Amino acid sequence: MSDRPEILLRVAHAGKTFDVSLPWLARTLGRQPRQLLHAVDDVSFDIRRGETLGLVGESGCGKSTVARLIVGLYPPSSGSITYAGEDVATLASGKASRRLRRRLQMIFQDPYASLNPRWRVVDIVAEPIRAHRLVTGQQAIRARVDALLSHVGLAAADGQKYPHQFSGGQRQRISIARALASEPEFLVCDEPTSALDVSVQAQVLNLMRDLQRELGLTYLFISHNLAVVHHVADRVGVMYLGRMVEIADKTPLFRNPQHPYTRMLLDAVPDLAMTGKSRTPVAGEVPNALTPPPGCTFHPRCPHANDRCRSVVPQLMPAEGGAMVACHAVEERRIPVVAAPAAAPSA
């Protein structure tokens, strides 16, 4: 751990606000105020070259918005995102954008929606190569596409087919081949296996790991499935209602979660090992993001909430075991230390 690789991506106090107000006339007639949705609020983290940061949270916590901010699909409303020292928001438009797009690619959740149904696979995969002029000449492009397809476990002959001729897992392989076509260093993966069956998910996760080893890729891996994140990530960030509540290395986060929300999430995962662990019943639901509670947004569901939690927004602070945690109760050591959940000996 002494000489850690350079920081490739830095997200600093990034925020994204969406205006979800009614149209002007309806708003005026109904005397409604403007409504702003803080999808992402003051989120900061770094990703170093070659590592995988997992991002978990329930629907609506802002994890996909973070992905879109990073690849420049949305400009941030506040804060900054820098990739290898350059600002993504300014890069996202104009000439310099090509350079960024080549180095940073995204894989989406739904392989049925993210591939053009009217294009042959060979053209889908060749598009980034042509756009970035990485290889010239039909022959050479074709050879490169064939190599990419075999790299992700498809046959060169599959290039002549259309997306509908493939199963979900194979389509996700096509998406990966297309993302790899521009020889990127960094892949933003937004729920890449959520639409797949478990056995197919295992194939895709294994493939992604092999590619990372071989090509030295860096991943931001977003998923609502904690077990999947546990399998792929080196570090894990937990989001709740647009904020990062805890970020830590994988092992301490799963063995010794600090934030009450992280504890609750881990406790809620159905247990395949059936160790008969006693569950703390999870109370309540995620509040409406349009009217988030004041102070710590988790306080209405938190067993450790007090007056400070109800009024002051907690900031990420270093806590035990190198984790960064945004929680007053953790900071004030108000939460009784629980024994780490029984961890099976690693295989």
Next chain:
Amino acid sequence: MTRPLLEVRDLRVEFPTRRGTLVAVEGVSFEIAPGEVLGVVGESGAGKSLTGAAIIGLLEPPGRISAGEIRLDGMRIDNLSQDAMRRIRGRRIGAIFQDPLTSLNPLYSIGRQLVETIRTHLDLGEAAARQRAIDLLREVGIPAAERRIDHYPHQFSGGMRQRVVIALAICAQPQLIIADEPTTALDVSIQAQIIALLKRLGRDHGTAVMLVTHDMGVIAETADRVAVMYAGRVAEIGPVAEVIRAPKHPYTVGLMGSIPSLVGDRERLVQIDGTMPRLNAIPPGCAFHPRCDRVFARCRRERPELLDVGATRAACWLHAPDAGRAGT
């Protein structure tokens, strides 16, 4: 053992198409005892939802049951008329589907939907039915039930809507509930609440539950026994602890190994290469043989039936008494 509440024998579901008949479910047999939760797992297209739909008489035409029989409490229900089936559905068999929003009518308050269902099946007056609806909402954990009863589905969150759907399913105290992916559309923390609720209902009312899901974790938490389906057939069926800890069918072994875990550290997940065959291209012999790493000659020729292996039953020639000598 008490008499099973639901008996399914050699069920076959097929879809006639212009290019021939597709067999989606074949030779499926299992039973569920009163108060028991049977989990049915499998990947998309394995036939698990169709099996549920066949039991409840909601197969979409042209799909039809072409062989086998289904008995509820000893009475055959697979050959009933639409009308007779409608009286059983809701009254004796309740249903919970994946998406709570499509299971509820957006134009009626949930109270009206509950009262309508209760009065269809039970001989109750308007006021008594409304009181029962409030009690049911309370039972499934909806706070301020007497106020919430007049709200419309869009005023509830996903988890609360699924609770309303469960209240609808249990309102006539059915003997059996078919729950098809009841937690799949929900976030993990809500999913845990719904699982706990389903378990409690089974315990308190002696309701049998057929829980169809692709999530082995949900099965592990909820079910007493589990049936693993592959390509329209039951590959393995047995007590849930047995199937999860010591799976007997190579498909179940691969399936269990492919699930990422929250504990331990594995470099790679177990990978079953290939995909489940399409309905029009089911291989001869054992449908799993092209993907199986323990395949031998007999697997390619003969289709295995369920064989007893300890407390479980597995459809795999490895467990045939004379399997030892078989070569490739």
